[in-house]
Each structure stands twice: as structure tokens, then as C-alpha cells.
Amino acid sequence: NVLKSKIFMPMAHPIPGGGVLLPGMFQEDPEIGLVNGVVVAAKEAFSDTSSYPGAKPRPDVGVSVDRDLISADASLAPGESQDFPLVGIRVTDLPDDSTQAAPAPAASDGQITGTVWLDFVPGGGGVNGQIDPGEAGLPGVRVDVVGPDGVAGSAITEADGTYVVEGLDPGEYRVALPAANFTTGASGVPWLSSTFITAVVILSYVWIWAGFAMVMIASGLSAMDRTLQEAARVDGATEWKVFTRITVPLLAPVLVVVFVTLIINVLKIFDLVYVIPPGNAKPAANVIAVEMWTVSFGGGNNQGLGSALAILLLVMVLPFMWINVRRFKAEREG
Structure with missing residues (x-):
């Protein structure tokens, strides 16, 4: 029904x-x-990252931004950590699963760890570049570890902002947050x-x-x-x-x-x-009917052109009306 x-x-x-x-x-x-709504929901369902438009790194913490790509200034080796204190994000825009930011676990061989968090305490206070009480982790952020041959590993941050990239060979790497993390996100068509x-x-x-x-x-x-x-x-x-x-x-x-x-x-x-x-x-x-009404009564005040369009419309409809009339007559005679 x-x-x-x-x-x-x-x-x-x-x-x-x-x-x-x-x-x-x-x-x-x-x-x-x-x-x-369906289009945006589908896009978000197949996306494994969260969107934090407008995010940027805290100045003077060894992290820089280039065309929405946020990366560490220094190279790292497996066993080291790289944190990303970010600002420019409204607290009200944080995901519901965001929790208190936490220090990353110590990195072992073949790992690079760190924390991505909002370096801002509502109401003020705290030390810039350090995780303070009241500062929220940024979940769903993709972290890439880039080597000489390209992306060597990646991870998605947890609810407290921590990440662990594993399976890295010895060498020098750069840690970066791709620009996809900071786009406006899925929007309607x-x-x-x-x-x-x-x-x-x-x-x-x-x-x-x-x-x-x-x-x-x-x-x-x-x-x-x-x-x-x-x-x-x-x-x-x-x-x-x-x-x-x-x-x-x-x-x-x-x-x-x-x-x-x-x-x-x-x-x-x-x-x-x-x-x-x-x-x-x-x-x-x-279309013809709308144009006919517009030029005649919708402000055009040109009844002559409107009449011509009406005649044109009638001429276009007449053949199909004739087909219908013939069909009705054939049914009656049959």
C-alpha cells in the first residue's frame, strides 16, 4: 500500500x-x-577518514602545512614518535567518539607512533604543543609514513588520537597527514x-x-x-x-x-x-507552454508572441490528437 x-x-x-x-x-x-542525504551517506560509508576542514598545525612545533598536506619537518627512523598538535578546529565539530587525547605508546622496532590531537583547552590554559587535560584526540585521521619509494605504511588514528604504523624497514621516513583529512567532506549535488x-x-x-x-x-x-x-x-x-x-x-x-x-x-x-x-x-x-505564459502574462506583456506560441503548440499536438480520434472511430466501427 x-x-x-x-x-x-x-x-x-x-x-x-x-x-x-x-x-x-x-x-x-x-x-x-x-x-x-543518501549520496553523502554513501560517500561517508566508504571513506575511512574523518574530515577536519580548516585544521592547521600549531606553530613552532616541528610540523608544517603545504596545500592542506600537514607533515613533520624532520625525518624519523623506526622506533621514534611524531606528534601532530593541530588547531583551527571547532570543538563542536569533533566526532562523537573523540576522547581525551593520550600520549602515543612507545614505538618498537619497525614502528612509528604518535598522537594527532586538538591542541586547545576550552576555557584556556595548557601548554602549546603538549597534551593537556581537556584536549581531545582526533579520531579517523589517516597518517602516512613516506619513504624514498613512496608511502611505506599508514594508519588511522584511534578515538584518543594515537596511531601506530607498523612493518617499516630501517631507514629515514617523513610522517604526513594527507590533504584528504582536511577537505570539506562529502557535499550534496x-x-x-x-x-x-x-x-x-x-x-x-x-x-x-x-x-x-x-x-x-x-x-x-x-x-x-x-x-x-x-x-x-x-x-x-x-x-x-x-x-x-x-x-x-x-x-x-x-x-x-x-x-x-x-x-x-x-x-x-x-x-x-x-x-x-x-x-x-x-x-x-x-518549454513552449511556460514561455507562452511568461511572455503573455508573466511580465513579458507580449500577447502577440504568446498567441503565436499557443498556435505552434496546437499545431504540434494536433497530429497526435488525430491519431487518437482515428483510433476511437476504428474501435467504434469494429
């Missing part, structure tokens, strides 16, 4: 169904738009912009008229003589041949009704194109 209401509600109420519900679904803010608005209007139209097409085709299928299909199967016909040679020809009158009706409605579509696109995207989604 829920699925049926989702499908048939827009057909019964096209303006609230397609003009209000769908624009809300496609809002760019993932907190509002359902589609972007501007579906209602001029780039995507045509696709959104098409989707709205398909959704609104899907119920009509389903009802018509289902009624045609229910009235079909099944014995013809069963006889064809008995004679060895494949399901594809049964569909193309029997089902489709028997359903052809219904398919013509659906096709012609949808073509006529596409040509004279007005409501969806008028209510879905925001102001800056309306020119990209413009």
Missing part, C-alpha cells in the same frame, strides 16, 4: 506531488534533500542547478505518469487471452518470442494509448517546469 501511494499520489496531485515533494527531495543540503534541472524535471514527469501507464498496461494484460501464449509455449516458442510475437501485438492498442497520451502531455507540459526549477535554473528548463 505504501508503494502504491508513492507511485500514484503524484498522478492524482501533480503540483504537490511533483512540484513540492520532488524539489524537496533534491535540495542540495543533505540535511534536507533525501537524494543528497546541486540537482536543481541548470546542469541537472532537465533530468530532474524528466524524472518528475516519469514518476507522475508511471501510475497511469501501469494501470493501462495492467488492464490490457488482464484482458488478454492467455490461451494464445500457452499454445505458443506448447509449440516450442521461447519466452522472448512469446513476448514479441504475441504479448506486444495484443497489447499494441493499449501501448498506443499510453504513448500518444504521454506525447501530448509532454508537448503541453507546464506545471512541473513552472514550479520545480528555482529562478536561476528556469531558463535551462524552459
Whole structure:
């Protein structure tokens, strides 16, 4: 019942169904738009790092930043530690699983350890570059250990900000926090912009008229003589041949009704194109009916051009109306 209401509600109420519900679904803010909420959730689900936009290292602690890449100034050997005291992050933006920052465990052979934390105590106090009570670790930060041949190992920080990179061969390494840790994070797609608005209007139209097409085709299928299909199967016909040679020809009158009706409605579509696109995207989604109304009554004050567009629209619709009239006459005579 829920699925049926989702499908048939827009057909019964096209303006609230397609003009209000769908624009809300496609809002760019993932907190509002359902589609972007799903897109952002999917991106975050497949990402193993957290995003801390605006983070930067505490000055004069042996850590520098270059194009959002934060790295240690000095090279390290396995068995040493490298901490990353960061600032520029709001306490309210910290993940829910963030806990009190802790010193990293002592590194053994083949390991480099350290802590990535927010070097800030709410209310003030503490020593710059040192882990103080009240300072939070930054979980989910990717830490790369880079050698002469590239990334030799990596790790993700724990809830207290600590990390351990293992399996390192003897040598000199640089420890870095990739720029992916500090990007803005997953954001919504501007579906209602001029780039995507045509696709959104098409989707709205398909959704609104899907119920009509389903009802018509289902009624045609229910009235079909099944014995013809069963006889064809008995004679060895494949399901594809049964569909193309029997089902489709028997359903052809219904398919013509659906096709012609949808073509006529596409040509004279007005409501969806008028209510879905925001102001800056309306020119990209413009159609004849909307242009006719705009130039006549929507501020253009050019009834002559509007009348010409109305005649053009009528001429485009007339052939399909003629097809419908002929079909109705043939059914009556038959």
C-alpha cells in the first residue's frame, strides 16, 4: 500500500506531488534533500577518514602545512614518535567518539607512533604543543609514513588520537597527514542547478505518469487471452518470442494509448517546469507552454508572441490528437 501511494499520489496531485515533494527531495543540503542525504551517506560509508576542514598545525612545533598536506619537518627512523598538535578546529565539530587525547605508546622496532590531537583547552590554559587535560584526540585521521619509494605504511588514528604504523624497514621516513583529512567532506549535488534541472524535471514527469501507464498496461494484460501464449509455449516458442510475437501485438492498442497520451502531455507540459526549477535554473528548463505564459502574462506583456506560441503548440499536438480520434472511430466501427 505504501508503494502504491508513492507511485500514484503524484498522478492524482501533480503540483504537490511533483512540484513540492520532488524539489524537496533534491535540495542540495543533505540535511534536507533525501537524494543528497543518501549520496553523502554513501560517500561517508566508504571513506575511512574523518574530515577536519580548516585544521592547521600549531606553530613552532616541528610540523608544517603545504596545500592542506600537514607533515613533520624532520625525518624519523623506526622506533621514534611524531606528534601532530593541530588547531583551527571547532570543538563542536569533533566526532562523537573523540576522547581525551593520550600520549602515543612507545614505538618498537619497525614502528612509528604518535598522537594527532586538538591542541586547545576550552576555557584556556595548557601548554602549546603538549597534551593537556581537556584536549581531545582526533579520531579517523589517516597518517602516512613516506619513504624514498613512496608511502611505506599508514594508519588511522584511534578515538584518543594515537596511531601506530607498523612493518617499516630501517631507514629515514617523513610522517604526513594527507590533504584528504582536511577537505570539506562529502557535499550534496546541486540537482536543481541548470546542469541537472532537465533530468530532474524528466524524472518528475516519469514518476507522475508511471501510475497511469501501469494501470493501462495492467488492464490490457488482464484482458488478454492467455490461451494464445500457452499454445505458443506448447509449440516450442521461447519466452522472448512469446513476448514479441504475441504479448506486444495484443497489447499494441493499449501501448498506443499510453504513448500518444504521454506525447501530448509532454508537448503541453507546464506545471512541473513552472514550479520545480528555482529562478536561476528556469531558463535551462524552459518549454513552449511556460514561455507562452511568461511572455503573455508573466511580465513579458507580449500577447502577440504568446498567441503565436499557443498556435505552434496546437499545431504540434494536433497530429497526435488525430491519431487518437482515428483510433476511437476504428474501435467504434469494429
